[in-house]
Amino acid sequence: MNTIANEVSVPPVFEGPPQHRADQLAAYLAKTAAERDVQGGTPYAQREAVRQSGLLKLLIPLEWGGLGGDWSQLYPIIRTIARADSSIAQVFAFQFLMLASVRLYATEAQWQHLWHETAEKNLWWGNALNPLDNRTIATPQGEHYLFSGQKSFCSGATDSDRLIVSAIEADTGRFLVAAVPTGRAGIKLNNDWDNMGQRQTDSGSAEFTELRVEAHELLMNPGPLSSPFSSLRSLVAQLIFTNIYQGIAEGALAEASQYTRQSSRVWSGSLASSVQQDPYTLLHYGEFWASLEASRVLADHAASLLDAAWAKDLTLGDEERGQVALAVFAAKVNITRSGLDVTSRIFEVAGARATTARLRLDRYWRNLRVYTLHDPVDYKLKDLGDWALNGQYPTASFYS
Known part of the structure; x- marks a missing residue:
């Protein structure tokens, strides 16, 4: 390195x-x-x-x-x-x-x-909790467990001090979660993340070979999805995605606008004296800003509801939890759409020379495209539609 x-x-x-x-x-x-x-x-x-x-x-x-x-x-x-x-x-x-x-x-x-x-x-904490990846099996051994198997999408695991890991209990099928030191024997982190975007997230795979997990390291009391409060984890995660998407799009807009001011040229057919006064350029930037500002307001509103729900602890009810979910999902849907639009269309206002590899302005779209595929936004729209049509709050899960 x-x-x-x-x-x-x-x-x-x-x-x-x-x-x-x-x-x-x-x-x-x-x-x-x-x-x-x-x-x-x-x-x-x-x-x-x-x-x-x-x-x-x-x-x-x-x-x-x-x-x-x-x-x-x-x-x-x-x-x-x-x-x-x-x-x-x-x-x-x-x-x-x-x-x-x-x-x-x-x-x-x-x-x-x-x-x-x-x-x-x-x-530093890293992630090896992937509810969709059930290849890691936990075998009870008296007062401890042995975790063996693989896990994908272990973001931040490399160079971390502690890991959150998950496994399926061999006899019962129970989903187990534990907190362990990253350097413990039996953990191998593979540097095999090589995607077109989010290229330095260390989101590669992990292998566990008879990783010893003590009973006191299990995080199972009250445990995952045991109450409306414990199910806030998925909403914390969804709002993390939302705000990273927002930041990517805002970064793209800032870099594109700087390039436009400093390096873009007014089109020969324009009546404007400079690109900064060209009406079509201003129209596009107005669309970009309006869509991202709306998404930002939604994200901030969702965060304020999450704070209120977090403060309630185990007294949090299903309805209050549901209101947070609706706010988070609405914010995520909006920034997914507006972010992908902005990060792909900035070249229309920056111009052909902005596609030079030296600038790598395409990284904003690549990063956002990779990240938004991790959790299909269609399912958030389904949940929002179930609320709009049927008055049903999203069912609590690891992803909703």
């Missing part, structure tokens, strides 16, 4: 409130984002910069050594990072999906210990 993308840019000394640190981090990441998109692989230096920023502790209470933030503060920070580098934004955001999993599935003693430890040691 002795490349210019990992050497030329020295991270800043992070200071100030969380959003200011995120702005500093985004500026640092933007310097090498295009080069690292070519490179792929694990962005060790950039992940270390995220750790140095202190933002891995954003949701952890102040009295435990964290930054004391909430979801409404976190999601705009995810967007800020995604504008510059959506791969790092995904890995960063999954830190909080994993911490949310611990909080929602574990006993009070478990989650408080793990959150304390995360703040104290500034730990």
Whole structure:
């Protein structure tokens, strides 16, 4: 990994409130984002910069050594990072999906210990929980389990300190979730992620060979989908996707507008004296901004509802949970459509020269296209349609 993308840019000394640190981090990441998109692989230096920023502790209470933030503060920070580098934004955001999993599935003693430890040691968390991939089997061995099998889409697992892993219990078919150290014997992380977008998310596969998981490492009390509160995990995840999509599209719009102002030429048939006054160029930019602004408002509204639901803990009811789901799904549908539109149409206003490989403006569309395929938006539309037509809230699951 002795490349210019990992050497030329020295991270800043992070200071100030969380959003200011995120702005500093985004500026640092933007310097090498295009080069690292070519490179792929694990962005060790950039992940270390995220750790140095202190933002891995954003949701952890102040009295435990964290930054004391909430979801409404976190999601705009995810967007800020995604504008510059959506791969790092995904890995960063999954830190909080994993911490949310611990909080929602574990006993009070478990989650408080793990959150304390995360703040104290500034730990990175990675993902090996994939509910659709049932190839990992858990075999009971007295007071512990042995996990063996494979898992795909393990975003952020490489270079992490802790993993959330899942498996199917051999005798009962029960879905098990556990928190384990990434460096434990029996875990092999394969650097086999080589997709056209989100190229530095370390979303490759993992192999488990008789991975020992102690009973106290299982996050099964109250466990997944045991209550409206525990089922908030899927909505945390869906809103993570939504805000990363939003950040990608906003980053594309910002870079395209800068290129248009500095380098694009007015078309020969235009009556305008400059491209910045061309009515068709202004029309397109107006459409872009209006659609992304609407999506941003929806995303922020959903985050405020999530905060209110999160504060209710186990008193959260089905109806309140359902209202959060509707808000999250509406936001996700809108940014999926508007984001793909903006990231593909920016070339219409930037011009033919903007397609040069040096700029790699296509990375915004590639990143968004890859990420939006991970969870088909058609099923969110079905859920929204069931509400609009039949008054039925989305059924809680790992994806809804």
